[in-house]
Amino acid sequence: MTDTLDAIIVLVTAPTADKAAELARTLVEEELAACGNVVPGLRSIYRWEGKVHDEPEALLILKSRAPLFEALRARVVALHPYQCPEVLRLGVEAGHAPYLQWIRDNVRASGGGA
Template sequence: MTDAILVLVTAPSADKAAELARTLVEEQLAACGNILPGLRSIYRWEGKVQDDAEALILFKTRATLFESLRARIVSLHPYQVPEVLRVDIADGHAPYLAWILDNTRAAP
């Protein structure tokens, strides 16, 4: 297991995803935010099946920043219940994992 994690977040558009990613990278809560536009999400909300276009953000950060990152996403996100999912990284290219740690702030 490494100290780096992946955090998945959906957003209502690529523009909103870019806004979220830029803010979190500028604040050093994430080293990187990859935006995958063109996502189609089918889900149940308030008793009805919804079918919406979304964008997915893949954030790379350190495990010790997850709580701060999640709180900041929730405070900035337009959804009532934003998707914020943590995926632990078991292994990876060591220089890239070090880059993630070098480009995020130390845990509070």
């Protein structure tokens, strides 16, 4: 994996667009993510504690780097209001090289502490 191809996408659902934006701002300020896109108007149908729920949510799409995933995941879990938040890592196989470099330039150099 080259330095610019260690980019990842991390999906996080949140109860509201405002909460997703709050998470995004914190993660970008802490240089765990280069960018966070908030997609409001999500409708999630899921099973939790034996019941089927149908709830409005927002989707947060984060751009980061593979070495930072565990630190990012831990921070989302610490900040998130859900007992079991969605934090899914997706690899990026290819992309526009300048954008991938922009991600790299706007996050921490490694997965180390704050």
